Amino acid sequence: MSEALLKEPQAAKSAAPTTIWYTRCPVPTTSGIAQHKHWLQHEFARHGITLDSIRASQDRAVRESHFRHSLAGSFREGGNVPPIWAKAQGQDTVVVGITWVDEEQLVFVRGDSDIKTVADLRGRKLGVVRKAASDLVDVGRAEGLRGLLTALQLGGVPRDSVEIVDIATPEWDLKEVSKTREDHHAIPTLALLNGTVDAIFIKGAGSARALAQGLRPILNINEQEDPLLRLSAGSPRPITVDRQTLQDSPEIVTRYLAVLLKTYEWAKDHPQEVVDTIAAETATDAESVRYAFGPELHLSFEPKLSEVYIEGLRRQKDFLLAEGFIDKDFDFDSWIDPAPLEKAWALKDDIVLG
Incomplete structure (x- = not known):
């Protein structure tokens, strides 16, 4: 089927x-x-x-x-x-x-972390997912990197003062949702909890789940008045x-x-x-x-x-x-x-x- x-991008189409x-x-x-x-x-x-x-x-x-x-x-x-x-x-x-x-766009750290603000991210490891090799765009990575780089910009923290750490994740397959939904943030959350990284970015409904797991937000990008500072994936x-x-x-x-x-x-x-x-x-x-x-x-x-x-x-x-x-x-x-x-x-x- x-x-x-x-179709290819320029394929012709005749009938309604x-x-x-x-x-x-x-x-x-x-x-x-x-x-x-x-x-x-x-x-x-x-x-x-x-x-x-x-x-x-x-x-x-x-x-x-x-x-x-x-x-x-x-x-x-x-x-x-x-x-x-x-x-x-x-x-x-x-x-x-x-x-x-608009939605919650949160930079999370562990509940017991000594990181209190974005300024404290200097010298720390920021986790960003990278999916398995594929010819599809890496949506999760674009989402996480956008959020973290915006946070660094807002906090006046140079990009080269932090380490971006790849977190390997499987490729997404967005089948129709059912009563349960795959948690795309589960793997980066685990990497944060086990100390592999010091901070991650989560937006939307997944932020509530992260809070329930004991993660602590240090910045909510959604609080920016300028909508062009609230851009996300x-x-x-x-x-x-x-x-x-x-x-x-x-x-x-x-x-x-x-x-x-x-x-x-x-x-x-x-x-x-x-x-x-x-x-x-x-x-x-x-x-x-x-x-x-x-x-x-x-x-x-x-x-x-x-x-x-x-x-x-x-x-x-x-x-x-x-x-x-x-x-x-x-x-x-x-x-x-x-x-x-x-x-x-x-x-x-x-x-x-x-």
Whole structure:
């Protein structure tokens, strides 16, 4: 199945699709809420189109499109590392919206450590995961390195005054979440607890688990007032689609975004249901969701292409290029297309959730 569905970046596409694909990261996303509530599936079924989950596929080649964006007729919303990497690899995708959910971004040390502030990290070992050899981008490493380097910047600590220590981890395979979720922070947490490293970075719902294990935060990047200092591998979260789908079936892209806009409006008035939905999406509990994402989570799901959101995504691209996660630059401005989102606002009121 995968050979027929997966395409090279410039492959042609003729007929309007009867099946489209979506994927989202196991973090708070507007797409995650909309698919969890079956609003996306219901809306496209009304128009004779089946919506399938990339991460639910039994075919690993299909699931890898979560990272590669190689599946024809597919939408993605989630962390920014894979879509930037896929674009740099040559996949012809388009950013048609961006969401931004602030979350706890914590630098942790052991509970008994003498490290009290970021300034105390001079001369210490900072742990960053490095996955087994693969041709996929190392998302976990990009996440950890971004967090720790931001912390050093905020604390005025030179990069060359610390030692970055690699922590070997297996490759991620983001299958559809169930009632239990693989803890990607378990291995670096163990490295911290056993003294292999002196500090690690954890963001999102995993921070609550780290606290329960006795780790102590010395910095929360999420407390920075400037959103461009709160950049991470998780935010901003681009909403991308392959360009061929946008060119051949622009109404599909508009409708997808209209459902997300309607979902955003619903979320504003249903804070508890949002928490419950995100708990299910992230395979955690409501208390951890509230801790990790704060009391205004339900107000955070509007797809936008604001100057700050776009600049944040641009800076993430620059970071990934500077740190070698992508090996070539691309025309960032041409990656952004605001037209579908503008049209989606006009269509939004025709969408009926349910």
